Amino acid sequence: MVEERIPLTVHGMSVSGNCHKVRLLLEQLGSRYRWVEVDSAHGQTHTAEFLALNPNAKVPLIVRDDGRVLTESNAILFWLAEGTPYLPADGWQRAQALSWMFFEQYTHEPCVAVARFIRGWTPADSPRRAELPRLQERAAGALAVMEQHLRQAQWFTGDDYGIADIALFAYSDVAADGGIALDPFPQVRAWLQRVRAQPRFVPMPAVTAEVRARFNAPD
Amino acid sequence: MVEERIPLTVHGMSVSGNCHKVRLLLEQLGSRYRWVEVDSAHGQTHTAEFLALNPNAKVPLIVRDDGRVLTESNAILFWLAEGTPYLPADGWQRAQALSWMFFEQYTHEPCVAVARFIRGWTPADSPRRAELPRLQERAAGALAVMEQHLRQAQWFTGDDYGIADIALFAYSDVAADGGIALDPFPQVRAWLQRVRAQPRFVPMPAVTAEVRARFNAPD
Numbered sequence: 001m002v003e004e005r006i007p008l009t010v011h012g013m014s015v016s017g018n019c020h021k022v023r024l025l026l027e028q029l030g031s032r033y034r035w036v037e038v039d040s041a042h043g044q045t046h047t048a049e050f051l052a053l054n055p056n057a058k059v060p061l062i063v064r065d066d067g068r069v070l071t072e073s074n075a076i077l078f079w080l081a082e083g084t085p086y087l088p089a090d091g092w093q094r095a096q097a098l099s100w101m102f103f104e105q106y107t108h109e110p111c112v113a114v115a116r117f118i119r120g121w122t123p124a125d126s127p128r129r130a131e132l133p134r135l136q137e138r139a140a141g142a143l144a145v146m147e148q149h150l151r152q153a154q155w156f157t158g159d160d161y162g163i164a165d166i167a168l169f170a171y172s173d174v175a176a177d178g179g180i181a182l183d184p185f186p187q188v189r190a191w192l193q194r195v196r197a198q199p200r201f202v203p204m205p206a207v208t209a210e211v212r213a214r215f216n217a218p219d
Numbered sequence: 220m221v222e223e224r225i226p227l228t229v230h231g232m233s234v235s236g237n238c239h240k241v242r243l244l245l246e247q248l249g250s251r252y253r254w255v256e257v258d259s260a261h262g263q264t265h266t267a268e269f270l271a272l273n274p275n276a277k278v279p280l281i282v283r284d285d286g287r288v289l290t291e292s293n294a295i296l297f298w299l300a301e302g303t304p305y306l307p308a309d310g311w312q313r314a315q316a317l318s319w320m321f322f323e324q325y326t327h328e329p330c331v332a333v334a335r336f337i338r339g340w341t342p343a344d345s346p347r348r349a350e351l352p353r354l355q356e357r358a359a360g361a362l363a364v365m366e367q368h369l370r371q372a373q374w375f376t377g378d379d380y381g382i383a384d385i386a387l388f389a390y391s392d393v394a395a396d397g398g399i400a401l402d403p404f405p406q407v408r409a410w411l412q413r414v415r416a417q418p419r420f421v422p423m424p425a426v427t428a429e430v431r432a433r434f435n436a437p438d
Contacts, residue, residue, distance in 0.1 A: 055363075075318035075320075076318075078314055079310060082310050091301050094298075095289055095301075098291070098293070099289060101294075102292075102320075105324055105325045106291075107277075
């Protein structure tokens with residue numbers, strides 16, 4: 001019996017939006033991959049073994065069957081999507097998709113994702129909870145920029161759904177976990193629904209009951 | 220007399236690293252462009268006119284002669300470099316370059332550039348100065364990741380100098396302005412020197428005397 005060759009291994013935390021981006025695209029591409037669960041909320045990206053894969057101590061990353069490593073969720077999306085319908089072939093459209101992906105990492109994720117992390121993975125008496133009002137205010141600003149774009153476009157990747165949508169969807173879809181309301185953003189809510197309706201869409205796996213209880217508690 | 224057609228207009232603040240990236244690449248490409256100076260440190264990205272160009276209120280951005288706009292410094296670099304020696308043609312190398320460019324925006328810029336902004340553009344009694352020790356500590360961590368890469372590679376863009384080097388150079392070269400010492404990072408210092416030695420390299424323009432005095436003052 002010959003062991004099956006798996007071309008790609010993902011190291012990721014399933015309930016991290018940055019990691020879920022990679023799973024969502026791989027599922028939509030119908031790719032075969034192995035998933036190695038890494039609990040980045042509890043230090044597992046700081047072991048010597050993990051740091052040998054990524055000295056920057058972050059998930060997700062992918063390892064090819066020859067051992068080569070690629071880090072940074074949005075760079076992984078770009079590499080996986082090359083030559084597929086999830087990344088436009090036109091240079092200007094690709095640049096616009098990348099622009100939204102840099103917006104996601106610089107302006108969106110550091111408030112939407114960080115507010116969710118603080119609410120779900122730090123204790124109720126954590127001093128970091130003092131950061132929440134400011135993060136939630138900045139998150140609303142990022143969502144307002146998305147709302148404005150969506151008044152004149154269906155997607156962030158160009159004419160069609162693609163990797164910039166996946167990048168922005170991941171944490172926008174769980175914004176409520178960070179105490180961020182989507183009610184003021186009807187275009188964003190409609191776009192989230194369009195993403196969920198895409199073929200082979202998979203939702204982020206459920207968090208633990210402990211984390212869910214923290215999400216449900218008031219700030 | 221026919222007015223000369225300029226294909227590209229850059230809106231940027233000359234002494235911002237994110238904006239200088241775009242100038243440096245355009246100079247190295249030998250491209251013709253017009254530069255519109257925008258003082259983002261004093262609110263000029265929040266005028267109605269500017270927000271019509273970029274609702275996210277950030278420089279740099281480029282405007283093509285047909286009015287189309289592209290935002291986000293690293294997306295601009297990617298678009299400008301497509302088909303030139305500053306961006307590898309190989310898909311895996313491109314993805315590695317993008318990985319470093321996402322690292323730059325997520326892990327490097329938010330400490331290296333923000334420490335510089337606080338030291339140079341906020342008053343000596345600004346409460347934001349309390350953020351400096353933590354930002355400087357995180358900056359050292361980002362520089363250590365770069366140092367490790369440079370022990371086994373000359374560049375961040377692949378086999379040759381290119382846009383990931385430009386992206387990381389911009390604020391690394393002025394790290395001292397943020398009170399961040401490069402002494403512990405000999406590989407980074409040697410790489411900075413290699414970048415400065417590239418053909419058609421242009422340094423960032425000088426800051427005002429007022430900002431320079433703030434940089435030179437102790438924290």
